[in-house]
Amino acid sequence: MSYYQKVEWTVTPKTAPKVIRNCPKCGEKTHYINSTKFRVNANGKNIDVWLIYNCNKCKSKWNMTIHERTNPKDIDPDQYDRYIRNDKELAHQIGFDPVFHKRNHSELVYDSVEFDVSVNEIDANEITLNSQEITIRCPLNINLRLDKLLADHLNISRSKLSKTLSEVIPLKKKICDGMTFVLPSNY
Numbered sequence: 001m002s003y004y005q006k007v008e009w010t011v012t013p014k015t016a017p018k019v020i021r022n023c024p025k026c027g028e029k030t031h032y033i034n035s036t037k038f039r040v041n042a043n044g045k046n047i048d049v050w051l052i053y054n055c056n057k058c059k060s061k062w063n064m065t066i067h068e069r070t071n072p073k074d075i076d077p078d079q080y081d082r083y084i085r086n087d088k089e090l091a092h093q094i095g096f097d098p099v100f101h102k103r104n105h106s107e108l109v110y111d112s113v114e115f116d117v118s119v120n121e122i123d124a125n126e127i128t129l130n131s132q133e134i135t136i137r138c139p140l141n142i143n144l145r146l147d148k149l150l151a152d153h154l155n156i157s158r159s160k161l162s163k164t165l166s167e168v169i170p171l172k173k174k175i176c177d178g179m180t181f182v183l184p185s186n187y
């Protein structure tokens with residue numbers, strides 16, 4: 001008996017990408033780590049919010065601007081509350097958000113991002129040949145190539161994947177939410 005199985009792979013990053021910046025104290029380009037802490041400064045009628053990064057060598061701080069001299073009415077109260085509470089999930093989300101990084105001219109390093117994959121079966125039908133239809137769930141932009149995800153999750157080398165699956169799966173594509181492909185059983 002064979003199955004055509006539909007599954008979802010939910011990819012959840014455990015760490016946010018590092019940022020490359022020139023560290024004034026180290027005198028060279030270093031990696032900065034997302035501290036998951038915010039700094040909120042109310043100055044008269046305006047509010048500034050930053051996400052704090054630390055140099056991984058000397059621990060110097062770099063504040064990434066989230067809001068600059070913003071009228072408090074323009075900040076969602078729930079969001080403001082999350083800044084004050086140093087909400088980790090929000091700090092993690094912003095750490096992946098290309099909009100903030102572009103505005104701050106920060107260069108992201110994705111190589112160090114670790115991730116978990118959880119698998120859920122959606123549907124299964126009996127057919128003549130075993131295969132799996134996989135849909136990727138990953139709302140954050142984690143800049144991860146499909147072959148890296150498959151190699152890690154299936155525990156096979158990228159060169160073997162490239163030999164056996166490059167014809168049927170877009171291995172070099174970056175994963176995105178909703179991406180679907182069919183994984184044959186004989187990879």
Ligand SMILES: [Zn+2]
Nearest residue numbers: 023026055058
């Ligand atoms: Zn430094």
